[in-house]
Amino acid sequence: MRLIGHRGARNEAPENTLGGFKHIIALGLKAVEFDVRLLQDQQLAVIHDDNFKRTSGLDQTLAMSSSYHLAHTDNRVGWDHWPQPEPTPLFSEVLALIAHFEHIEVEIKAVNDEQQANLIARQLHQALEGWQDRVILTSFDLKVLEALKSQNSPFRRGLLVELPLGDAIIPIAKQLGCSRIGLRDSFTTQDLIEKIHFEQLQCSIWTVNNIERARQLASWKVDGLITDVPSQMIAAQIPGCYL
DSSP: OEEEEETTTTTTSOTTSHHHHHHHHHHTOOEEEEEEEEOTTSOEEOOSSSBSHHHHSOOOBSTTOOHHHHTTOOOOTTOTTOOSOOOOOBHHHHHHHTTTOSEEEEEEOOOSSHHHHHHHHHHHHHHTTTOTTTEEEEESOHHHHHHHHHTTOSSEEEEEEOSOOGGGHHHHHHHTTOSEEEEEGGGOOHHHHHHHHHTTOEEEEEOOOOHHHHHHHHHTTOSEEEESOHHHHHHHTOTTOBO
């Protein structure tokens, strides 16, 4: 079971920031999950929400922002003790920082229509040339996964699921050409994991911050554990869990 930092290390550092990614590098992690959105100027930004407000206090949407605006944000809301400003990073800046990572789950956030889905897919393909062996493109948005499929994406794909749909998710994932399913922890069962593996698919579980639950998931042989508290998981020395 590979340990994967959630948005870097969401409970240990400002999420989706260069500082947060440097934090998990210092811990020795070689796997990360983070979010990507398309800006007005068609540049890719690493941020979860469609507005800067929650993390930086700036009430402005991503759709109305360009890469110029990113440098004027500071994602330290709730992190008063964090020593340096943390502007919203460009996707390219994050890639440069984690060039040595072995496993990267890039969550493509929901888009408005098929045109946007195709656009962000093309932008990601261009930005990620040469990263095919390490990157998995994931999304909750079926439009995005359909766009990746229609473009014959060279990247592995992952279907993210936050509703308790049971094994009904498996044929959906296979139809979309996904090799991985990302499951919400609260409805993950051993039976479901076994059915996913029987279909030769992999799975990542999010977001797991409880040590005993992590031990249980490791015993079920899940493929990836996405956590906000990687330092605690490392300290717990969970059998079968690796960086």
